[in-house]
Amino acid sequence: MNRIFNFNAGPSTIPLEVLKKAQEELIDYNGHGLSIMEASHRSKLYEEVHNGAISLIRELYGVPMDYDILFLQGGASLQFAMIPMNLYMGGVAEYVDSGSWSSKAIKEAEIQGINYRVVASSKDTTYDRIPENIEFSDNADYAYITSNNTIYGTEYHEFPITKAPLIIDASSDIFSYPIDWSRVGMIFAGAQKNAGPSGLTIVIIKKELVARGGDKIPTMLKYKTHADKNSLFNTPPTFGIYILNLILHWIKDNGGIEAIAKNNQKKAKLLYDAIDNSGGFYVGHAKRESRSLMNVSYNIKNSDGTNNSALEAKFVQEATDAGMIGLKGHRSIGGLRASIYNAMSLEGVETLVEFMDKFQRENS
Ligand SMILES: *Cc1c(COP(=O)(O)O)cnc(C)c1O
Secondary structure (H helix, E strand, O other): OOOOEEOOOOOOOOOHHHHHHHHHHOOOHHHOOOOHHHOOOOOHHHHHHHHHHHHHHHHHHOOOOOEEEEEEOOHHHHHHHHHHHHHOOOOOEEEEEOOHHHHHHHHHHHHOOOOEEEEEEOHHHOOOOOOOOOOOOOOOOEEEEEOEEOOOOEEOOOOOOOOOOEEEEOOOOOOOOOOOHHHOOEEEEEOOOOOOOOOOEEEEEEHHHHOOOOOOOOHHHOHHHHHHOOOOOOOOOHHHHHHHHHHHHHHHHOOHHHHHHHHHHHHHHHHHHHHHOOOOOEEEOOOHHHEOOOEEEEEEEOOOOOEOHHHHHHHHHHHHHOOEEOOEOOOOOOOEEEEOOOOOOHHHHHHHHHHHHHHHHHHO
């Protein structure tokens, strides 16, 4: 078997134990003589997987009972449109612009012609930080943030306290640390970064927000449709939910979300220390206080402080040859990016850090 270290931003690495279990059960699930992929979404067999995933999310993430847990499709990107459609009530919607994904969410508010306001942005500094001095108004219909900016490698280390329901795009940091639910109206994520394969979107939403959706919303785009039917209004992405279920079991077996969070801190520290201790050879994109524990974006610098893109390309190539893929930065900022989601092992980060040290010695 030849498993590489996969630092891709998404779809991204999945725990080997989960893949092995899925492989083992692929042809004959639990002695039933068929794959879960082939089972009816109305069968008892599938129901256990579906409800098992929901109750594991509730248990591990500590989701209070006044929130619905929904399994939708259309990616996190469809949520950008569903949020204004369902949650805007004719007042004002407020957004923080902390990167490309926030901008895309704002664009959907614009398209729908709702009254919205961008209350803070870090665009002027190439999104190198979570904007400071964020001030949401108390009477907004909702307040919107992106908890982890996958491209720029920045992350909120605490959610803002808002009177308006806080809506959080946690596509790239869901299940990576415990949540203070008292601050949350809704959290959503495309599963393919930290929670499974693409094709599944997880939405955890306060019931009182579900109730907002009006009669003019197309059936499939209305949270209430899915909440009323336990996400079985139509065929859900059953295989993705099955893998999510296995990943949740993996989180539980590894001590739960607090233990996972500790491990994430350890991994991120190792990598940021390597960057900080490189004497300016490697330089992180994000300001220190905004650094993401999930996506580490950095550059290789010339002595005059400019990016050495030739050396960055060489780094990516040699890392690939050494069994580490996905380290090329997003095209919008270039450079390097290591995505070190829950499923990336400490060993993977250690291997990367050793490689970085060797690469620096050979090329400076
Ligand atoms: C990847 C990503 C998205 C887009 O997710 P899709 O499921 O591809 O639509 C949205 N927001 C964030 C923060 C992301 O990282």
